[in-house]
Structures are given as C-alpha cells and as structure tokens.
Amino acid sequence: MRRPEKMIIYNLFPLLAGKAGQWVSHLKRAADMGFNWVFVNPVQYPGFSGSLYSIKDYFQINPLFVDENSPVSPGDQIKEANRRAEDLGLKMMIDLVINHCAVDSDLLIKHPQWFEWRKKEKVVHPFALENGKKVVWGDLAKFDHRNSKDKEGMFRFFLGVVEYLIDLGFHGFRCDAAYQLPRSLWERLIKETRVKYPDTIFFAETLGCSPDQTRKTAGAGFDYIFNSSKWWDFRASWLMEQYDLTRDIAPSISFPESHDTVRLNEELNGNIAGLKQRYLFTALFSSGIMMPVGFEFGFRKRMHVVKSRPHDWEETDIDITSFIRQVNMLKEKYTVFHEESPAETLQCDNPNVLLFWKASIHSQDEALLILNKDIYHHQSFHADRLCELMQSKAGLTDVSPENTMDFIPEPFSYDLRPGQGIVLVTERNAVSED
Numbered sequence: 001m002r003r004p005e006k007m008i009i010y011n012l013f014p015l016l017a018g019k020a021g022q023w024v025s026h027l028k029r030a031a032d033m034g035f036n037w038v039f040v041n042p043v044q045y046p047g048f049s050g051s052l053y054s055i056k057d058y059f060q061i062n063p064l065f066v067d068e069n070s071p072v073s074p075g076d077q078i079k080e081a082n083r084r085a086e087d088l089g090l091k092m093m094i095d096l097v098i099n100h101c102a103v104d105s106d107l108l109i110k111h112p113q114w115f116e117w118r119k120k121e122k123v124v125h126p127f128a129l130e131n132g133k134k135v136v137w138g139d140l141a142k143f144d145h146r147n148s149k150d151k152e153g154m155f156r157f158f159l160g161v162v163e164y165l166i167d168l169g170f171h172g173f174r175c176d177a178a179y180q181l182p183r184s185l186w187e188r189l190i191k192e193t194r195v196k197y198p199d200t201i202f203f204a205e206t207l208g209c210s211p212d213q214t215r216k217t218a219g220a221g222f223d224y225i226f227n228s229s230k231w232w233d234f235r236a237s238w239l240m241e242q243y244d245l246t247r248d249i250a251p252s253i254s255f256p257e258s259h260d261t262v263r264l265n266e267e268l269n270g271n272i273a274g275l276k277q278r279y280l281f282t283a284l285f286s287s288g289i290m291m292p293v294g295f296e297f298g299f300r301k302r303m304h305v306v307k308s309r310p311h312d313w314e315e316t317d318i319d320i321t322s323f324i325r326q327v328n329m330l331k332e333k334y335t336v337f338h339e340e341s342p343a344e345t346l347q348c349d350n351p352n353v354l355l356f357w358k359a360s361i362h363s364q365d366e367a368l369l370i371l372n373k374d375i376y377h378h379q380s381f382h383a384d385r386l387c388e389l390m391q392s393k394a395g396l397t398d399v400s401p402e403n404t405m406d407f408i409p410e411p412f413s414y415d416l417r418p419g420q421g422i423v424l425v426t427e428r429n430a431v432s433e434d
Contacts, residue, residue, distance in 0.1 A: 005201070005338075006036060006331070006332050006338045007036075007037060007224065007251075007253060007287060007288030007289070007338065008034060008035050008036050008037065008283075008288065008289055008328050008331060008332065008338075009035060009036075009037040009038065009039050009093070009253065009288060009289065009290040009291070010026075010030035010033070010035040010037070010038050010039070010090075010290075010291060010292075010293065011038075011039045011040075011041075011258070011259065011290055011291065011292040011293060012026050012027070012030070012038050012039070012040050012293055013041055013259055013292060013293050013294075013303050013308065014040055014041055014043055014052070014062075014064075014065055015041075015052065015064065015303070015304070015305070015307075015308035015309060016293060016294070016303060016308050016309070016310060016312060016313065017293065017310070018064075018065070018309075018310040019064070019065055019066060019067050019077075020043075020065050020066070020067075020077045020078050020080070020081040021067050021070070021077060021080075021081065022310070023081045023084070023085075024081070024084050026293060027081075027084060027085050027088055027090060028088060029296075029321070030088075030090065031088040031089055031090055032321070032325065033296065033321055033324050033325045033328060034324070034325050034328030034329050034331075034332060035090065035291075035328065036089065036090060036091065036332075037090065037091050037092070037093060037172065038085055038090050038091070038092050038093070039093045039094070039095075039172075039174060039290060040092065040093070040094050040095075040170075041053075041094075041095050041259060041305070042055060042062075042094065042095045042097055043061055043062055043065050043078060043094065044056075044057065044058050044059075044060065044061065044062060045057040045058075045060035045061065045062055045063075046062055046102060047101075047102025047103060047104045047105060047139060048102070048103075048104050048139065049102070049139035049306060050306045051139060051305045051306045052095075052305045052306075053095070053097055053140075053176065053305055054100075054101070054102040054103075054137075054139045054140055055097055055101050055102055055105070056101070056102040056104060056105045056106075057105070057106075058101075058161045058164070059161075059164055060074070061074035061075060061077070061078060065077075065078070075168060078168045078169070079167075079168055079169050081169075082168060082169025082170065083169060085169075086169070091171050091172065092169055092170050092171060092172070093170055093171065093172030093173060093174060093201065093203070094165055094170040094172075094173060094174070095173070095174050095175075095176050096161070096162065096165070096173040096174065096175045096176065097176045098143065098145075098158045098161070098175075098176075098181070099126065099142065099143060099176060099177040099180050099181055100126050100137075100140040100141060100142045100143060100177075101140070101141055101143070102139060102140065102141070103123065103125070103138070103139055103140060103141045105141065108123060108141055111150065111153065111154070111157075113144075113148055113149050113150045114143055114144060114148050114150060114153075114154045114157075115141055115142065115143060115144055115148075116142045116143070116144040116147075123141045123142070124141070124142045125137055125138050125140055125141065125142065126140050126142050126177075126180075128208075145181050145182055145185050146182055155185070155188065155189070158189065159189060159192060159193070162189065162193050163193075163196070163197075166193075166197055166200065171199065171200060171201065172200065172201035172202070172203065173200070173201070173202050173203065174203045174205055175202060175203060175204055175205055175222070176205050177205060178204040178205050178206060178217050178222070179204070179205075179206050179209045179213050179214070179216075179217045183216060183217065183219065183220045184220075186202075186204075186217070186220035186221065186222070187220045187221055190202050190220065190221040190222070191221065201223045201224070202221065202222050202223055202224075203222065203223065203224045203225070203226070203253065204217050204218055204220075204222040204224070204225045204226070204250070205226060206218070206225050206226060207226055207228060207260075211241075211242050211245040211246055212245075214242075214245075214246050214249075215245065215246055215249050218246065218249045218250035219249055222250055223250065223251075224250055224251055224252065224253050224287070224288060225246060225249075225250050225251075225252050225253070226252060226253050226254075226255070226290075227239075227242065227243065227246075227252040227253065227254055227285075227286055228242065229254040229255075229281070229282060229285050229286065230254070230255055230256060230257065230258070230261065230278075230282070234281075234354050234371070234373045235351075235373075240343070240344070240345060243286070243340075243343065247340035248340075251286065251287030251288065251339065251340040252286045252287060252288070252340060253286065253287065253288035253289065253290050254282040254283070254285050254286045254288070254289050254290075255282060255289065255290045255291065255292075256275075256278045256279050256282045256291060256295060257291075257292060257295060258290070258292060259292060259303040259305065261302075262302055263294070263295075263299055263300050263301065263302055263303075264278060264295070265295075265298040265299065265300050265318070266300040266301075266302070268375070270298065270300075270318075271375050271376070271419075272298065272318060272320065273375045273376075273417070273418040273419035273420075274375035274419055275295070275298060275318075275320060276320060276323055276402075276419060276421075277371065277372070277375055277419030277420070277421060279291070279295075279320075279323070279324060279327060280327055280369075280371070280401065280421045280423075281354075281356075281369070281371060281421065283327045283328065283330075283331050283337070284327075284330075284331065284337050284356075284358075284367070284369055284423065285343075285356075286340060287338055287339050287340050288338070289331065291324070294313075294314065296319070296320055296321045296324055297314065297316045297318055297319060297320075298316050298318030298320070299314045299316070300314065301314060323401055323402065326401035326402070327401050330399055330401060330423065334360075334365050334367065334399075334425060335360045335362050335363035335365050336358050336359065336360035336363065336365035336366065336367045336425070337358075337365075337367065339360060339361065339362055341358045341359055341360050341361055342358070342359050342361065343356065343357065343358045343359075344356075344357050345357075346389060348381070349382070350379055350380060350381055352372065352373050352374045352379045353370065353371065353372060353373065353379050353381050353416065354369070354370075354371040354372075354373055355368065355369070355370060355389070356368070356369040356371065357369075357389065357390070359391060359428070364427040364428045364429070365425060365427065365428075366390050366391060366392055366425065366426050366427065366428055367423065367424065367425045367426075368386070368389060368390065368396070368423075368424045368425075369421055369422070369423055369424075370414075370416070370421065370422040370424070371419075371420075371421040371422075372416035372417065372418060372419055372420045372421070374418060374419070375418050375419040376418055377418055378415050378416060378417060378418065379415075379416045380413070380414070380415055380416070381412075381413070381414050381416055382411065382412065382413045382414075383411065383412045384410070384411045384412075385410055385411070385412075386408060386410070386412050386424065387410075387426070390426055391428055392426050392427065392428040392429065394426045394427065394428075394429075395408070395426065396408050396424040396425065396426050397424065397425055397426065398422065398423070398424055399423050399424070399425050400421065400422050400423045401421075401423070402420075403417070403420070405422075408424070
C-alpha cells in the first residue's frame, strides 16, 4: 500500500455547477477553502432518463455542461475547466461507471454479448435494496463482466474510456459500484492504466457492502475506499470495528453528506453547530474527506442526478467557509490526520463527550479530539491530566479551528459549547536507529 496523499476533496456536482465554463468560481472557492482535489460526477452523454449515471455515449459530453455558442469543442471545454483547476493547485477526479450503461445506448445493439439478458431477450436492469424494498433502475442495462463471451473486447473498450477521461484532464477515478464487479477486472484495469499513467488514483465506491467485501474489493489495487462515518452516532462500536478491519488494506475517505444522501443541514434543521461538529470529525477521522458543493453554505435541497440545475443554487445566511478552511489546514499540516492511523475511542465520564485518540504511523504525531456529541447543549469535561491519555505523556498543544487555548491547564476542566471540538496534538519521542 502506497503512502497516502493529502486527499481533501471538494465534490463539484456538475448539474448544480452548470456549464464547464462556469466551474471556475466554484474551483476558486474550493482552493480558497484548502481543498486539493475536486471530484466531478459523470459528464458523459446520458440516456433518455437524463441521469448522470445512465451513460449512453462514453465518448461524448453531456450537452448540459457545454456552451453551444463556444467555438471550442465540448471535450476541449472540459479540458479547459480542468486546466483552470490545475492552475489553482487542484487535481481533478471523476466517476468511472462501468457496471452499467443507459438502456438506450447503442452498445446494446453493437455488442449485445457484453450484457446480461433474461428470457425473451430482455436486458437485466441493476437494482438495490432500500429499506428492505427492491428498487430496479429501468433506465440502466447491466454489463456482464463475469460471463460475457467477449470480455476482452469489453475490457479494451473501458480501458479506452479511462484513457479518454485522462485525456480530458482527470487524474483520479471514483469507481461506481466497484464491489459489484470482478476483482480480476479491477486488477487488470488499474495495472494497465498505470503502465501509461502511473500517477492515476483509483477510489473504490464500497458503501453498503460488508467489511470483508470491502477488503476483497480494495485488495484489487485501489488506493482508497469510502467509509460510513457519515452515519455514526458517536456511540456505537461498529465504525471503529470496520475501520480496524480495512485500514491495513486501503486508506479511507469520509464525507458529511453526498449526492446520494439528504443534505445534513436539512437533517439538522439548520443547526450550524451540528454542521461544524460533523465536518470536524469527518475530516480528522480518516485519511481523506470529501465534501459536496453547498455544504459550506448550509444547502438543504438534496442533489438529484436527473433534476438538479444551476437555478437550484440556494441563497442562505450560513457561511462556514472560514471554519472549513481552518479544518482543512489542520488536516493538511498534521500527518496523523491524513493517514489511516491506529485510533481508539477512550472512556469518558460524560457520555455526551467523545474522546477520540489517534497516533501516526508515518510520523511522531499523536492527537486527541474532545468532541461534544450534543449539538444543542453545553457539556462539561474534566481530566486530572490530559497528557496521561496520550502514549507520549508529553505536553499538548491546542490546534482547534475555533476558540483555541494558548495554555492547557492541569487539572483540565472545560465547558464545551454545543457540538464543539477541541483538537490537541503532541509528538512521541522518535526512536533512534542502531
């Protein structure tokens, strides 16, 4: 496993951002907030449903992202947007959707052997279970990566898709529904891509599968997986158990919300303390973080892969861009916050306070997060000697994004504001080599 990069990702949802030529203001804001990667959902030509994830033509650009009055070709408009991102110090990544395509794609006619079929010549539609109910996506046709009689032809096609997207200026791929495809396919695709493009990063979308499934998928050579910290209640044991099972296979990326979830601010009914609390924990928990556009302004309208448009941009009285910048700077500065480190939740006398400890494996960094789980009320915290909670037993420095203390007293007593997090760091003594 390669040493993790500093993966601080801004999700630019293209249906909300609009034409590629209009992305630059969002890219500038992302760079100003300290993000170093930008993830864009699919930009390829969709099928009849209009869904971003129902791709009809893998080598054409969705007209919604193209300025039809521009003399520049659609592909070059995407390239130019990506070049602007690089000028701002941002790397671009995009979805790689190869589990399925649009049911009205010409591929079903040209290459019927690439697909799964039922009796009476009906193509198989992918499905998912949501709250115990089977949801079938009728606008999608499922590729048959396991039993196709032309697996080589299909593989070459998708390798060409990867190269096309790299040529557009994308350097990373979030591999949609990665766990549903054969591990051997990913192993070969990643390996052959890196023969020509060795710095390409691959992210496995593994949400909804078990830790064992995640380990198996990640073992195909993926650089990152996505974890489920968004749904943690700060109390149950399952998150740390999953973290321990997968962190030696691939580093993970957390998110406070995504294009597949309800907006966090809608869930919290406008509680800014809750937005800050969740972002702080999400950023410090695992190697990477991904935040969707609009979170910084407390957007409440859920992103929709078919219906969202630039006119859905919300005007709010919330602006936590400064807070996010401070958290991102903290994550960028300390190695312990951008790697999958040994981590543990410690015992606390107040059940409404989370004590979260991490120790770096690539540096001497050691960190302690004291987090008020309660986003509505103050909570008290007391410790006779905070340094006793650390391996190093050394003095601690407060690097919190807000309300930073110049001095850590002993004994330590603090009245935590609703949702407040105190971030403390120290260094273990380096072990000398013989």
